[in-house]
Amino acid sequence: MIGLITLTASAQTPKKESVWDKIKKAGQQGAAQGQQPQQQPQPGQQPAQRQDGRGRPSPQNQSQVNDSGPFKPPAGTKIEEKIMAPMQERAQFEVSPYGVHVATTENAGSRAVVYYDGEVGPKFDEIITQSTGTGTHVSFSPDGEHYAYCARAGDQYVVMVDGKELARSSEANSGRFDGESCHLGFTSNSKHVFWTSRVLIDTQRGKNFTRFWFDGKPSPTGSAGGVSFSPDGDHYAYILTISDPYHQDRYALVIDGKLAPYLAGTPQWSGDSKHLYxxxxxxVATENGTVTDLLLDGKPIARAFSFQLYVAPVGDMTVAIATGGSRSAPMTFLAVNGRRVPGTEIGAPGGFDQVVFSPDGKHYAALCRRNQTKLLIVDGKKQTEYQEIQHVKFTTDSSKVVYSAMANNKSFVVVGDQESDAYAFQSLASDPLLAPVGNRVGALVQGENNSQILYIDGKTIRPGLKGISQLRFTSDGTHYAYVALDSGNGTRLVVDGVPQAASSFGPTNLAIYAKYSLSPDSKHVAHFGYPPQTTGDDEHGLFLDGKYTPINHGMNTNFLTFNPDSKHLAWFQAVPSTLQFRIVIDGKPVAQTEALSTLGINNGAIKWFEFQPDGTLFVLGQDDNSLKRIAITPSSETSLATMLGGSALAANH
Incomplete structure (x- = not known):
């Protein structure tokens, strides 16, 4: 009886409508009412008059539009500015991959200095340019929290790490110091710094070599090459060539700075960083003459003519493409963890072109090439043959292999053992899209006469559109969206197959500029666009969760970004007739600064701003005197919810 009561109560409780349900419902209602995005006025067309008869926003909309007038940030907004470096002609600044840290190379009189986040370093004769081909001076760690650079002090080069001297050396390249004298890098875990130094003392053997440095410790005498780092960043190995004018070259294997008790080459670390192959x-006294042993931590585990070793990203699995047989009748086969896989042998001219691992490191797919066909071998099992196979990968949950295939002038999307409908030949070039989690797969393909087709999870969807682009899954994999090009209705957003009536990216000739943003929590979608119903002027607006809101008239807006907890939405808005831009959060201007480039806001500036994990927004800007970083903590009085007409407390959907 208790169970019956519970069931009845549950059945009577209405399911809470999610944001995505509301978005799709809005699109369906708009379509039912005949509301369609309309073409914006083309150059030379006379704008139609608005409700007030003067081609301007009507009063009810005017209060929502913020152009370039004076503003006051919402109450509770916290703004702090930090001077990163004084402005100087021809100064060069570099920005970290994360954290918006800035290193600026400038002159101090006749000397050179590096400013890092506003702190000036010691003076040097020269800051050495790195040999990256991009003119950089500073190397940042992958996490953005550390930096290093090389400088010249007289007849020595000095390595500076996090503002402190780590090492110096007088070993030069023909008496000079350049990018090859000190080529810097950090390990994957950002804990260790390393560099290589090209040394040329003389043309005599042994006087021309490459020195490898790890955390300030130099390699032994000889030339270091083929450096291999473990995935965790804590270990390294390389081959040392020892030369002198009177003897043949000698070789040694160096592991973590020490000479190994055995000699071998081609070092590769296991995915778990615990073992070295x-x-x-x-x-050998056979017709072959020589063979190759595959070693695991110095011990032989397999023998063949040659090995091409693939290492799983995690765990300890390896797959080797091995050659064997005889010189007169060679063959190729697979070996997993040193053991031959039966049934994978193939004679010349066949072979294997590629090995791909699943994200969990427990499965593999090897692309086998035969005379006229290709096929995959997945975990030792042969799959269907095709004339061509491309884009081999595994779903994010590692459960299925995914690839594009071609046979008889038709292309297919294959997921596991399921083959899609036949598509046009050119669809072979379409790289399947994987959801960030789970096993969902999508692809943009084409049918006959270049008709646009959407492949989603084994289903073929023919929306009858002129074009489809920017297919994306939400971060939780439950929803998908794309940009639709409709010759009659312009360009708009489609969510889970439902065209959004309130969405308009403008006419189809603007489709290449169409962009949209998905929130980290997978509950919101937004993009810049135009009014769904023509206004006859240059109104620009914001589409957010199925609703359109005007935001300005004819001004450039860019970099629409959700904060990490998905409660706030930020963008940049150019200020007309200046090089300045305005920072807008939740539809309210909060700060204004001059752009770092004479181009103003541009796509190459994407790393010049970033939301921090705590929700603070860092933005780089400048004034007449200095380069600065602005830290903005959004007000608790604004949020996505307030933009949508609710209260800030309702931001958690």
Whole structure:
């Protein structure tokens, strides 16, 4: 009886409508009412008059539009500015990959200095340009929290890490110091710094070599090459070539700075960073003459003519493409963790072109090439043959292999053992899209006469559109969206197959500029656009969760970004007739600064701003005297909810 009561109560409780349900419902209602995005006025067309008869926003809309007048940030907004470096002609600044840290190379009189986040470093004769081909001076760690650079002080080069001297050396390249004298890098875990130094003392053997440095410790005498780092960043191995004028070259394997007790080459670390694979040539008394041993931590585990070793991203699995047989009748086969996989042998001219691992490191797919066909071998099992196979990968949950295939002038999307409908030949070039989690797969393909087709989870959807672009899944994999080009209705957003009536990216010739943003929590979608119903002027607006709101008239807006907890939405808005831009959060202007480039806001500036994990927005700007970083903490009085007409407390959907 208790169970019956519970069931009845549950059945009577209405399911809470999600944001995505509301978005799709708004699109369906708009379509039912005949509301369609309309073409914006083309150059030379006379704008139609608005309700007030003067081509301007009507009073009810005017209060929502913020152009370039004076503003006051919402109450509770916290804004702090930090001077990063004084402005100087020809100064060069570099920005970290994360954290918006800035290193600026400038002159101090006749000397050179590096400013880092406003702190000036010591003076040097020269800051050495790195040999990256991009003119950079500073190397940042992957996490953006550390930096290093090389400088010249007289007849020595100095390595500076996080503002402190780590090492110096007088070893030069023909008496000079350049990018090859000190080529810097950080390990994957950002804990260690390393560099290589090209040294040329003389043309005599042994006087021309490459020195490898790890955390300030130099390699032994000899030339270091083929450096291999473990995935966790804590280990390294390389081959040392020892030369002198009177003897043949000698070789050694160096592991974590120490000479190994065995000689081998081609070092590769296992995915779990616990083991080192190497290869060692052996002379044998057969027609083959030489063979190669595959070593695991110095011990032989397999023998063949040669090995091309693939290492799983995690765990300890390896797959080797090995050659064997005889010189007169060679063959190729697969070996997993040193053991031959039965049934994978193939004679020349066939072979294997590629090995791909699943994200969890437990499965593999090898692309096998035959005379006229290709096929995959997945975990030792042969799959269907095709004339061509491309884009091999595994779903994010590692459960299925995914690839594009072609046979008889038709292309297919294959997921596991399920083959899609036949598509036009050119669809082979379409790279399937994987959801960030789970096993969902999508692809933009084409049918006959270039008709646009959407492939989603094994289904073929023919929306009858002129074009489809920017297919994306939400971060939780439950929803998808794309940009639709409709010759009659312009360009708009489609969510889970439902065209959004309130969405308009403008006419189809503007489709290449169409962009949209999905929130990290997978509950919101937004994009800049135009009014769904023509206004006859240059109104620009924001589409958010199925609703359109005007935001300005004819001004450039860019970099629409949700904050990490998805409660706030930020963008940049150019200020007319200036090089300045305005920072807008939740539809309210909060700060204004001059752009760092004479181009103003541009796509190359994407790393010049970033939301921090705590929700603070860092933005780089400048004034007449200095380069500065603005830290903005959004007000608790504004949020996505307030933009949508609710209260800030309702921001959690």
């Amino acid at each position: 190497t290869q060692q040539q052996q002379h």
